Structures are given as C-alpha cells and as structure tokens.
Amino acid sequence: MSVSRQCVILVGGKGSRLGALTRERPKPLLAVGGRPFLSYLVQEAARHGFTRILLLAGFKAEVFADEVAALRAAAPATVDLKVIVEPEPMGTGGALKFAGPHLDETFLLLNGDSLFDINLLDLSIALPDAGVARLALKAQPDVSRYGTVELAADRVRRFAEKSAAGGPGLINGGVYWMRRAILDHIGPGAVSLETDVLPTLAASSRLFGKVYDRFMLDIGLPDTLEQAQSSIPAQMRRPAVFLDRDGVINRDVGYAHRSDQIVWVEGALAAIKSLNDAGYYVFVVSNQAGVARGNYTETDVKALHAWMAERMAEQGAHVDAFSYCPYHPEGIVAEYAKASPRRKPAPGMILDLLQAWPVQKADSFLIGDKAIDVEAAAAAGLPGYLFEGGDLRVFVADRLARRP
Ligand SMILES: [Mg+2]
Incomplete structure (x- = not known):
C-alpha cells in the first residue's frame, strides 16, 4: 500500500x-x-x-x-x-x-x-x-x-x-x-x-x-x-545525519540495484523515523560505482531509491535527499569512467548537501560501515561513526543520547 x-x-x-x-x-x-x-x-x-x-x-x-x-x-x-x-x-x-x-x-x-x-x-x-x-x-x-x-x-x-x-x-x-x-x-x-x-x-x-x-x-x-x-x-536550520546506504540501511550484498535485493538492516526504518521525529535532516550518501562498471544504470539507482522512499513512508520515515556517486576511475562505461570529488572517501557529496540545505553543522554526523565513509565525513569537518551491524535504531538512539 x-x-x-x-x-x-x-x-x-x-x-x-x-x-x-x-x-x-x-x-x-x-x-x-x-x-x-x-x-x-x-x-x-x-x-x-x-x-x-x-x-x-x-x-x-x-x-x-x-x-x-x-x-x-x-x-x-x-x-x-x-x-x-x-x-x-x-x-x-x-x-x-x-x-x-x-x-x-x-x-x-x-x-x-x-x-x-x-x-x-x-x-x-x-x-x-x-x-x-x-x-x-x-x-x-x-x-x-x-x-x-x-x-x-x-x-x-x-x-x-x-x-x-x-x-x-x-x-x-x-x-x-x-x-x-x-x-x-x-x-x-x-x-x-x-x-x-x-x-x-x-x-x-x-x-x-x-x-x-x-x-x-x-x-x-x-x-x-x-x-x-x-x-x-x-x-x-537543522542538524543533519548522513547515512551510507549499503551496509547501514540495507545489507551490503554487493551492487544491489533492484528492490528484490534489498534486505533492510534491523531497525533501519525505525532509526530513520527517529531522526525525522527528532528534527534532523536525513541524507543518504552512497558510492554507486556499479553504474561506471556497467552493472546497472542511474535510472535503476533512482528507481530503487524511489522504492525505498515508499517503504520508508509506510513506516512514517523519509530521507530528505538521496545522493549517490556513479563514477569510478576504472569503470567501463566511458561517461562514468573517471575520478570524482563526490566519490567517498572524498567529501563532495556531503559538501554539496551542506551547500544546498540549511544544515547546522554542529550536532551533524555521519554513520557508515566502512573507513571511507568516516574519512569522507572527516574531510567535510563532521564526525563519522562506524556501524558494525546490529540494530540501527539502537545505534542511532545511542548517538542521540550522547549529544552534548
Ligand atoms: Mg557501505
């Protein structure tokens, strides 16, 4: 529904x-x-x-x-x-x-x-x-x-x-x-x-x-x-939470690009809703080199994000913007085969969002499942936290409880 x-x-x-x-x-x-x-x-x-x-x-x-x-x-x-x-x-x-x-x-x-x-x-x-x-x-x-x-x-x-x-x-x-x-x-x-x-x-x-x-x-x-x-x-002017996608919101199965490949991380939708309820902007920042590698297209990425947004809405949750980077220097699709300042660990996606939205940087942070996520946050001047599995709702609640 x-x-x-x-x-x-x-x-x-x-x-x-x-x-x-x-x-x-x-x-x-x-x-x-x-x-x-x-x-x-x-x-x-x-x-x-x-x-x-x-x-x-x-x-x-x-x-x-x-x-x-x-x-x-x-x-x-x-x-x-x-x-x-x-x-x-x-x-x-x-x-x-x-x-x-x-x-x-x-x-x-x-x-x-x-x-x-x-x-x-x-x-x-x-x-x-x-x-x-x-x-x-x-x-x-x-x-x-x-x-x-x-x-x-x-x-x-x-x-x-x-x-x-x-x-x-x-x-x-x-x-x-x-x-x-x-x-x-x-x-x-x-x-x-x-x-x-x-x-x-x-x-x-x-x-x-x-x-x-x-x-x-x-x-x-x-x-x-x-x-x-x-x-x-x-x-x-709100603080923002930047979420990596694969491995944080959905399980990282490697180049997921269809809805039947999405297995939600435990508590992921409730975690996003808790951030919505608390008045944070919520952004997804995701490397999608599968586009450069010819595994799928940007249209697939956008369709998947629209599907994810639907499932979130059913639970009262939303993401304010889904950002992704389709580029990779070793890609085989010519137009995407290049380095990009938006590809993590570079901070481009985060910086672009900070530019486009009225984000209050103090109290903003990132959650990722890899070192490159945390490095991208650091390069943008934000704290990044490594999520190593478990219940994302609990992880987020813990982060919010430690706010200064
Ligand atoms: Mg990841």
Missing part, C-alpha cells in the same frame, strides 16, 4: 487580523525572512515526499496566479504545484469540498498561515479505519487565543471554538491527515472546518489526534508575523 503524496494547503483566508498588510496580499504570501511564508510550507512538504501540492485559494486568488510561477521555480523539480480557486468565499470546508474531484483517498492538509515543525509522515501512519482525520496538536500554557481540543488516548473528544477561559490546554496545530470521506461531512455552501466539521466529527468519535512537543508559529497577528521573520528561518 503506497502512501498518498498529496498535500493540500489552505491559502484562501482573509487574514483580517493583520489589517493593511493583507489588504492586497493573501497572508500565506507575506514575506518571512525575505521570501513568501508559503514557500516554507512547500519546502517542508516536498522534503517529506509530498510532491503533488494543491493550493486552495480564494481571497486575492489573482495574486497567487502571479506568484505561483515563482513558487514553482523555488520548489524542488519533483514538485507539481496546482492552484484551485473557489468561485466565491466558501470557508475552509467549502473550499475542500470544491476541490473534491482533485483529492486522493487520503491526503495531508496544512493551514497556509502556520508552521508546525513535526514529522509530517508520522501523522499518516496511525489513522484508524474508523477515523476521518488525524490532527497534530500542541500543548499551550494559555489557550485563550485559540480554540481548544480535548484528547482521550488518541481520540479527540471535543473540538471547541475560542472561549474566554484561558489556562493550559491543547490547540489545533493546523496539520491534518485526512480521508477524502471527510467530504461526506461537509454540507453545501460556506462551511468552516474548525467551527462546523471538526466539532461534529469529534462528537461522533471519528476525529483522532496526537500531541507534538515541537515548534509551532502562526503568522496571523502582527507580533507573530514579526517574530516569524527570524524564528522561521532559524527553525529551518
């Missing part, structure tokens, strides 16, 4: 609490750290493997038409970005219903004006059959500004609108894993998910939730928009 790669983002709100700022510009397009806030959400969805992104626009939709080309250009090449414009203000539920024909059986839904820094795939793995949606929740010391959510085990018992009563509680983090069946619970006309649909689903025990103790910010108020200017870009 493959996991849906669709991410729907609600970008149709008016942002009335921001006054003049949103008179001409929809809130998700306001600049944060020098670029549209929405571009962070697209980037976050893309790195989790959500490649089909649907923007549900309404207010000032014509501005989206102008900006979508820039958003596409800034997004990874794998991302397919579409905009659906509601014909009249329909509320968040109405907008979703209007987009119905374009929705997968299950999909990720994001509020377009907040960022909750969680492992987005974690939400997808535990929606019970009886459930229509699973929500990411955040504990707040004072909920007076928000609607509140009451959770009993994994079930949402009550989904309440804003009330005057303050104090600690759980709030909706604006990230949902949903079944398309939610459309059956949305009536005609203007309907709000938060005031109409979710409270009803909670009352009929079809709404589930999980609390995440992670960074969350919505840009709906002048002071939170100001705060976002530094805190959102800072939040995107």
